[in-house]
Amino acid sequence: MKSDTDERGLFIPVILGTSRMGRASENVARFVVRHLAAMPGIETHLIDVLELAPRIDGAGEEIKIPAFSELCMRADAFVLVAPEYNHGYPGLLKHVLDTNLKEYIHKAVGICGVSAGNFGGTRVIENLLPVLRELGLVTIFWDGNFSAAQKLFDAAGQLLDPAYVRRIDKFAKELVWMAKVLRYGRERVSLEV
Ligand SMILES: Cc1cc2nc3c(=O)[nH]c(=O)nc-3n(C[C@H](O)[C@H](O)[C@H](O)COP(=O)(O)O)c2cc1C
Secondary structure (H helix, E strand, C coil), rough: CCCCCCCCEHHHHHHHHCCCCCCCCHHHHHHHHHHHHHCEECCCEEEEEEHCCCCCCCCHHHCCCCCHHHHHHHEEEEEEECCEEEEEECHHHHHHCCCCCCHHHHCCCEEECCCCCCCCCHHHHHHHHHHHHHHCEEECCCCCCEHHHCCCCCCCCCCCCCCCHHHHHHHHHHHHHHHHHHHHHHCCCCCCC
């Protein structure tokens, strides 16, 4: 069923949420970028919090990073790749997310949790949800859950378990659907009753 008459493409950047040397999350983020880039009508881009190098002598919009804000403004949706650190999210990811607000409002977001343990980052995902809601983002129903992340990719960063392709495809399709619905709403549906 082709139900979408809006032929414009979508821009869905992937935010890699840790600057840790040796981070397994980078393999996850690059895998998600490759998957999105292969979908028709989707443009993507890897946003690495390490490269953003945010100032740490302030917080929130007072330390905006212009290039990051421009990408967020242009985005129709986001993927966050968030490693689980002591059941929470890396402080740097939160610090970077906090630098924008209007850029996120009523846009879709999907989360890929990454963990060494068996729970696929479910605890970092649960902890991110109220933060994303406060930023004005709309979370999707599916998550990416990457357990035992150090063992999921080979030395060249290629995925070793093909089951993740089907899972991330389901995740990406729901994100695309939500991005289209929300773009329609932002552009065509009034907040006035
Ligand atoms: C400070 C810190 C805390 C961590 N806490 C957890 C944890 O609570 N649960 C877990 O499964 N893995 C934990 N890990 C392991 C990471 O989830 C693991 O390294 C995974 O690969 C994702 O992080 P990475 O991208 O930095 O590699 C922790 C790692 C660090 C550095």
